Amino acid sequence: MDYIKNPGNIESRSFEIIQEEINAIRPEYRFRNEIDEMIIKRAIHTTADFEYLDILKISDKAVENIVQALKNKASIYTDTNMALSGINKKVLDKIGCSYTCLISDPRVAELAKKKEITRSMAAVEVAAEEEGEKIFVFGNAPTAVYKAIELHNEGQLNAKAIIGVPVGFVGAADSKEELRKSDIENIVSVGRKGGSNLAAAILNAILYYYFR
């Protein structure tokens, strides 16, 4: 069995194939700008799903806000350990940004029980109480998206942007529509599709483009 064994080669060849496929299936397709292109192509790279050409929506200042927040040593909060696992920590460490998933934090379990809310919601409440600028990265929990919008509307979140791409059949699509309608800068996968892997890939695309 003969196969490419160099990870760098695999990635660059993958992105070439993605462009070739776009040329073939959507010759009229144009990216808005280079960073949008990198984000959407990395979404496709992570999922092998070209639907992201159409369903990944990036609000006008989402990337600008995320980049500025990263420069300000913002904290990254994910809704799942899986999203946290997928994020490139080497780059975040280099630029001095912290990152955490609070879902297993004892404070979160306690708050969720006390208030009878999901742990995903409680995790957003606990995050909101912490200092500093925040970027939320949600790939799983619609309830986290709703809770973040609520706290933002009450002036209690300090989120510079939300990567909001929960996957699923109950609440996911609606929560993302609410996020798009909010005045929080956002990156959203419209409809049911998304996931923790996608959430991490979107942040990574930005990290690689600006900070690597």
Place this chain on the structure above:
Amino acid sequence: MDYIKNPGNIESRSFEIIQEEINAIRPEYRFRNEIDEMIIKRAIHTTADFEYLDILKISDKAVENIVQALKNKASIYTDTNMALSGINKKVLDKIGCSYTCLISDPRVAELAKKKEITRSMAAVEVAAEEEGEKIFVFGNAPTAVYKAIELHNEGQLNAKAIIGVPVGFVGAADSKEELRKSDIENIVSVGRKGGSNLAAAILNAILYYYFR
């Protein structure tokens, strides 16, 4: 904003919606048996992608072997920390199975450097040297799949089954075809699609059906 906040309700309603959607788009579709149904529906639950109805392939004794290996306290090896993150450790702890991702293991870095192979390949080599029955869960690295087949063919792997669902554009589809052609029991996503999230979801479907 009014939304369902009970995680149990969200999951059971999600599976109802998935069946309703299958009835609508593929009324003729039939699952081979109940566990295949649970695996494929959980794949769809994790990705919101109904293509898994057609591309997820489960070899005849894959589930039987995985269940037996789990009962024998097999070790689970994943190719990424993301796949490891997604696996339900509570159930694995209960049944006494260990689980690990060796990608960041110092032995793996050293071996990869020495042999000029990917760390994903080196991780399979290191795993192969460990005692006991093994289940491999690959969501990312075609090179891991190839290396596992090689070691199996040399009688050095002791893998009871491989969940092999790497996503991607270079090597992923081919590696999965090789796995299907091998005599290792396997669960594979044919073509480019797959991912660490899917890999974890497949194992979880089996854990939930037999061990929860």
